[in-house]
Amino acid sequence: MTVVPPAPLDPDQVALSLAPFGHSRMLPRDAYLSDAVLAWEQEHLFGGWVCVGRSSEISTSGMTAQSLGDYGVLLTRDKSGVLRGFENACRHRGHELLPCGGTSEDLRAIVCPYHAWSYRLDGSLIGAPGHKDAVDFDKSAFSLKPVGVQEWHGWVFVDRKNQGLPFAEHIGELEGIVADYDAETLVTPVVHEYDVASNWKVIIENYQECYHCSSIHPELCAVSPPTSGENLEMEGNWVGGWMDLREHADTMSFDGRSGGVAMARLDEVERRTVMYVAVMPNLLISLHPDYIMTHLLTPISPDVTRVRCSWAFPAEVAGAEGFDPAYAVDFWDLTNRQDFSACESVQRGMKAPNYQAGPLAPDEDGVYQFVTRIAQAYQGS
Incomplete structure (x- = not known):
């Protein structure tokens, strides 16, 4: 607890x-x-759990970034419509992957604008320039850090610390x-x-x-x-x-x-x-x-x-x-x-x-x- x-x-x-x-x-x-x-x-x-907007603001094969306090969250939706949430920080040096308030559509990958590390919309690392032949570089160890995300009647909620109540309890009889x-x-x-x-x-x-x-x-x-x-x-x-x-x-x-x-x-x-x-x-x-x-x-x-x-x-x-x-x-x-x-x-x-x-x-x-x-x-x- x-x-x-x-x-x-x-x-x-x-x-x-x-x-x-x-x-x-x-x-x-x-x-x-x-x-x-x-x-x-x-x-x-x-x-x-904090509401960050409407589901319609995140298109299929798209992403958006929202500010929550001192840092942001990145929301992506893949081709099958699955919504995911991540900390808006590249696993390399922490650069924001998308400016908070920004949106992108028709994405093939998430690309960090600083050193071009790239990720799939599910957060897994695709590639890191210069690391192709690096010894003991395990791409699976550098996926984006997930945060809790829930769609509810067209609103999107994020649990950035993954410490909130189960969402059904949060909403309750509402x-x-x-x-x-x-x-x-x-x-x-x-x-x-x-x-x-x-x-x-x-x-x-x-x-x-x-x-x-x-x-x-x-x-x-x-x-x-x-x-x-x-x-x-x-x-x-x-x-x-x-x-x-x-x-x-x-x-x-x-x-x-x-x-x-x-x-x-x-x-x-x-x-x-x-x-x-x-x-x-x-x-x-x-x-x-x-x-x-x-x-x-x-x-x-x-x-x-x-x-x-x-x-x-x-x-x-x-x-x-x-x-x-x-x-x-x-x-x-x-x-x-x-x-x-x-x-x-x-x-x-x-x-x-x-x-x-x-x-x-x-x-x-x-x-x-x-x-x-x-x-x-x-x-x-």
């Missing part, structure tokens, strides 16, 4: 976050401001919630990227409550009652809940009308609700009747988070002549910016010298679920 050290935080302040709901406090100030805490989170919270949306068949015509001057946890805390909706989201409140729905407590490494649509609304858009069609396998309840889920530690999934929006969070520093927001629709809808995803995209781009402005203000406010973690309101039970998970992790094991 791996022993995790406690986070570099005052344990008494962390314990306040674990008091019963109604008596607890938010996480300590340094949890949002400290470089040392973020380094601990990158090593431990982001050391297990599987039964997401399955009917057939997310793996959807296409993603629009992606927005935001650099938010806020800690990653502030963004998730905002996502887990609508206590703020009446104050800053008049457009959202027009199509969804801010006090509707409830949060769930189910098995898995995630938190989430649902909200109703108003009687006149078919989806989340400025007028409540959909520019697409509802997912084919949804029941009547799913067609009248929007589900909001935070899969720990960095994937936010918003399940609408007619589209799925996801936010992929990448911490850059304690007070900067890169958010990659995408909108996915049924292929027959997205491919139809004249389809315009703006009905969903424009609504949520505005809502995102309202949220991110609030999160940035929270981040600035927490820098006040006398700021102390505050209590949670009765409508913030979703925030409590998230905060207690983080606080428990901070205590180590």
Whole structure:
């Protein structure tokens, strides 16, 4: 069993976050401001299963590289469609095999740009220039170092330390919630990227409550009652809940009308609700009747988070002549910016010298679920 050290935080302040709901406090100030805490989170919270994007971003006979903390992972897909993950480091001198954020298609081999060591898409070494006649050079000893990888309903997860829970336990009962949306068949015509001057946890805390909706989201409140729905407590490494649509609304858009069609396998309840889920530690999934929006969070520093927001629709809808995803995209781009402005203000406010973690309101039970998970992790094991 791996022993995790406690986070570099005052344990008494962390314990306040674990008091019963109604008596607890938010996480300590340094949890949002400290470089040392973020380094601990990158090593431990982001050391297990982490979402890195959509399956469609990795083509057959292609590869992509993604940054995870201080180093990257390389994802490849061979001609048979098998996805694999490796440390993005050549076995010769450690040079990155592909710049993080880059993609390549129609590959015959992975070639290191430094000294041209080459690898198959399964990670095995093909050749090392100058070593053909080298004595005792065993190519099988220099395959790329594997990392755990899992595709789930069109999302790709990586376990870079190979120390996470079995993936089925990580997802738990979320599987039964997401399955009917057939997310793996959807296409993603629009992606927005935001650099938010806020800690990653502030963004998730905002996502887990609508206590703020009446104050800053008049457009959202027009199509969804801010006090509707409830949060769930189910098995898995995630938190989430649902909200109703108003009687006149078919989806989340400025007028409540959909520019697409509802997912084919949804029941009547799913067609009248929007589900909001935070899969720990960095994937936010918003399940609408007619589209799925996801936010992929990448911490850059304690007070900067890169958010990659995408909108996915049924292929027959997205491919139809004249389809315009703006009905969903424009609504949520505005809502995102309202949220991110609030999160940035929270981040600035927490820098006040006398700021102390505050209590949670009765409508913030979703925030409590998230905060207690983080606080428990901070205590180590």
